[in-house]
Amino acid sequence: MAERYRLVESIGQGGMGRVWRAADEILDREVAVKEMRIDGLDAEDARTRRERVLREARATARLDHPNVVRVYDVVDEGERLWIVMELIPGRSLEQIMTEQGPLSPRETARIGLGLVAALREVHARGVLHRDIKPGNVLAGPDGRRVVLTDFGIAAIQDAKALTMVGMLVGSPDYMAPERVSGRPQGPPSDLWSLGATLCAALAGHSPFSRDTTLATLHAVLYEEPRLPHSAGPLSDVLSALLAKDPAARPDPAAVEAALHPVAFPAPTPTLEPTPVLIRPPDPRPATGRPRLQVFLAAAGVLTAAALTAIVLTATSGTPDPGDDRAAGSPATGAHPTVEGTSRPPGLPPGARREAGGFAWAPPEGWRRDVKTAAEIHYTSPDGTQELVAKSALARGDLMETWRTSEQNAHQGRDYRKIRLEETEFRGHPAVVWEYAFTLGGVDWHARLLGFTAKGKSYQINTWYRPRTEAAALRVYDDVKQGFTVL
Incomplete structure (x- = not known):
């Protein structure tokens, strides 16, 4: 990699790896380099994923279209796979x-x-x-x-x-x-x-x-x-x-x-104004405007x-490969920690300011996944716990929204409600939802906390394996204590 491409700065990170702004030293041009994360469940799974990445990179590299990002090169370094692409300004x-x-x-x-x-x-x-x-x-x-x-x-x-x-x-x-x-x-x-x-x-x-x-x-x-x-x-x-x-x-x-x-739109011709006789409008014909035919499925x-x-499965928290910003546009809300920079007053050590209007201090060494500018996930190295912080414009009553979701979840056999109740968080009315579920024969536990402040709703959530509950809840409590609305 270093023989031809020089990494300049990280411009995005997601579930599948990190994206870098880089320099092609041979052709003297800027490129985007995607460092792919293809860790598998075992060696065979990792090999299969690597083959799929390479196959897809080859297929995409054959595309030559102004509306599709161009793939220039693939560098295979054994444990790491790098895809070199066009850097799109904008x-x-x-x-x-x-x-x-x-x-x-x-x-x-x-x-x-x-x-x-x-x-x-x-x-x-x-x-x-x-x-x-x-x-x-x-x-x-x-x-x-x-x-x-x-x-x-x-x-x-x-x-x-x-x-x-x-x-x-x-x-x-x-x-x-x-x-x-x-x-x-x-x-x-x-x-x-x-x-x-x-x-x-x-x-x-x-x-x-x-x-x-x-x-x-x-x-x-x-x-x-x-x-x-x-x-x-x-x-x-x-x-x-x-x-x-x-x-x-x-x-x-x-x-x-x-x-x-x-x-x-077609230009509207400009006409000289002419006098018109104003009269009551004729009755409108009882015909609707034409629509594209849409046939909704009634079965399946x-x-x-x-x-x-x-x-x-989704609530178990998921890395989002799509948030890598693969063609070089900086990931919204991804603010890398810079050594030596001063911390805003009132925030705990290691706190990160997020574009969603909040700051928090996730554990060091956990994988960061940017879902959107206002929704960030962190996954523990062993994959047994995930932390989520997110914000959105407040829409309706949070308890009513979660109660509806809980009723829908109750129809399934793998869901078990533990509690859904009102509480408070830092003086704000809040809702806590705790439940257990089974995914592929594996037991999981979920704890969600939501509250409204300054016209926005915030959530601090975690999913973890029950056998790690004591340690997982300590991590979750620490993160909640450091959560700050900006």
Whole structure:
């Protein structure tokens, strides 16, 4: 690696590894280098993952399209695998949403056209992306070039494998229903994620985003999307893309036809004003506006027990490979600790300030996974405990939201409620939810704490193996004590 590529600085980190800004010393150009994490359950599993990463890198390297990140090289150093890619100047769609707020229908449609063009090329080569979301969409500084990046999940997952090391792979807010339920996937699955991403561009969040992972996955499987009020001319195509039945979703040509007139509206001719006779309007014809055909599946949904097994898989906390920002856009909310810098007053030693408006001091040596700018996960080295801190705009009563999620979870056989009750945290009204569940024959314990402060809701959660309870709760209590709303 050092013979040709010189690492300059870390610009992102996620479940699959770290992304670096680097210099190609031979061609004298800046590149993005992704250091892949492919640790497996055993040597054979690690070997299989390595082969998948290399296979996917080769497939992606054959793509030459302005809307797909270019792969230049792969460096295999035995224990580490490095993928060298084009460095895209600019910001991710997630960063744009965070810094500027929701986009207009016109801006959203233009981004959508770039992504549809990327998916045409990718699907034609037999590759599925599987993790399309705002963090994996990059926009150039002039706003004209839109690039789809980070094919990490495609490299380590096949159609039958939803989880990696017992954890959910991907972002629940943007997963197609068939992917959540373990059914066969295909190009329509990516198109569903495209629809959720465009909704997020208009509203600032996924149409299926809820306060808990459990509630989010239930919404993906069973609820209709909450389309943004600002969707306007995009409402029909977004509804079609988010159909539960993959066969009912429009193909790329239909999506492009719907997006193009919104992205590039025909100029309105300027006419000289002329006098008009104002009269009562004629009765409107009883015809609705044309819509893209959407046929929702009436069969094939999961049983409640199966749903619970899936959503509890998700609540076990999951690394998110998609948050690597593979093409070189800095990861929102990833603030690396710099030795020698002063700590803001009032924060405990080792505290990290997060973009979600809070600071906390996670344990040293744990793996950091950035789900979104406002949701950060840490996993213990032995994989027996995970810590999560997150924030969101306060929406409704937290107890009511969690009570609904708990009722849905109760329908499953592998879920056992321990308590769901009101409490307080630092003088703020709070809710604590504690439960046990079994995943693949392995017992887990969950403890969630949520509270509202300054118009935002915050959560400090943990999942751990029951045999480690004493030590796990000590770690959890320490993290809670250091949690600070900024």
